[in-house]
Amino acid sequence: MAPWGYSKENGPATWHKDCPIANTGVRQSPIDLITTGQTCAKYDSNLKPVIVSYPAFSEATFLNNGHSVQFQPSAGNLSELSGGPLTKKYKFEQFHFHWGNNDSEGSEHRVNGKMYPAELHLVHWNSESPNFSSFQEAVGSNDPHALCVLGFFLKVGAENASLKPITDLLSKVKNAGSSVSFPGKFDLKAVLPETLTDYYTYDGSLTTPPLAECVKWIVFKEPIEVSTAQMEAFRAVDDGHGKPITGNYRPPCPLHTRTVAASFK
Ligand SMILES: NS(=O)(=O)c1cccc(F)c1F
Numbered sequence: 001m002a003p004w005g006y007s008k009e010n011g012p013a014t015w016h017k018d019c020p021i022a023n024t025g026v027r028q029s030p031i032d033l034i035t036t037g038q039t040c041a042k043y044d045s046n047l048k049p050v051i052v053s054y055p056a057f058s059e060a061t062f063l064n065n066g067h068s069v070q071f072q073p074s075a076g077n078l079s080e081l082s083g084g085p086l087t088k089k090y091k092f093e094q095f096h097f098h099w100g101n102n103d104s105e106g107s108e109h110r111v112n113g114k115m116y117p118a119e120l121h122l123v124h125w126n127s128e129s130p131n132f133s134s135f136q137e138a139v140g141s142n143d144p145h146a147l148c149v150l151g152f153f154l155k156v157g158a159e160n161a162s163l164k165p166i167t168d169l170l171s172k173v174k175n176a177g178s179s180v181s182f183p184g185k186f187d188l189k190a191v192l193p194e195t196l197t198d199y200y201t202y203d204g205s206l207t208t209p210p211l212a213e214c215v216k217w218i219v220f221k222e223p224i225e226v227s228t229a230q231m232e233a234f235r236a237v238d239d240g241h242g243k244p245i246t247g248n249y250r251p252p253c254p255l256h257t258r259t260v261a262a263s264f265k
């Protein structure tokens with residue numbers, strides 16, 4: 001089977017062939033975050049602000065893996081996540097993006113059916129579990145909260161100076177399979193909104209194969225602004241088949257019996 005991707009031949013509708021959980025899973029991601037009506041997100045006053053400790057990364061690889069671009073710090077990185085709905089401390093693993101070929105599509109999660117032009121995913125794994133001691137083991141662990149992914153919507157507006165070091169590097173990883181070592185330090189904290197108080201949270205999965213159902217999702221209400229030029233830079237990245245990646249987002253999955261909690265009214 002050709003490796004998975006987002007084209008007609010190898011896209012989300014075909015993933016069930018290698019990953020049956022795509023169709024049989026009951027906690028698949030992404031989902032449409034509905035804010036009113038029957039199955040809407042329910043305010044939970046116990047939900048605390050998310051706490052991130054992201055010292056600037058000094059050593060990292062920036063990679064085009066053919067289905068996204070990914071920023072991966074070296075193993076020594078000490079970045080951590082806690083708070084919010086979490087009861088444990090999580091270690092930062094990588095961040096990557098999902099985007100579309102125009103501003104009306106691209107995010108994986110939706111809000112009342114609305115898509116944003118892109119979505120940033122910060123991937124972490126539970127570093128306090130007795131059952132695994134690495135990201136790869138966490139993904140394969142069947143632990144319902146082995147991973148925690150922070151999702152931030154991107155919307156088009158002013159240029160994002162904090163993300164400029166990343167968007168300026170996209171042309172250097174235009175070809176699928178290419179990677180560069182990230183020059184200098186990168187301050188991820190500066191990319192995020194000041195306060196990490198308003199978010200949706202639910203139990204879900206990886207949104208790409210193997211689609212493991214091991215993710216505590218935290219999707220923030222407040223989008224991050226990027227410029228049109230920065231969005232265009234994502235759309236020029238190639239997928240390894242001589243075409244730009246122009247829609248590496250999975251459509252929303254059924255909620256089944258899940259509920260979505262909101263940390264805000
Ligand atoms: N799109 S995603 O955040 O669900 C994701 C993708 C690949 C590996 C992961 F660990 C992961 F979390």
Ligand SMILES: [Zn+2]
Nearest residue numbers: 096098121207
């Ligand atoms: Zn993702």
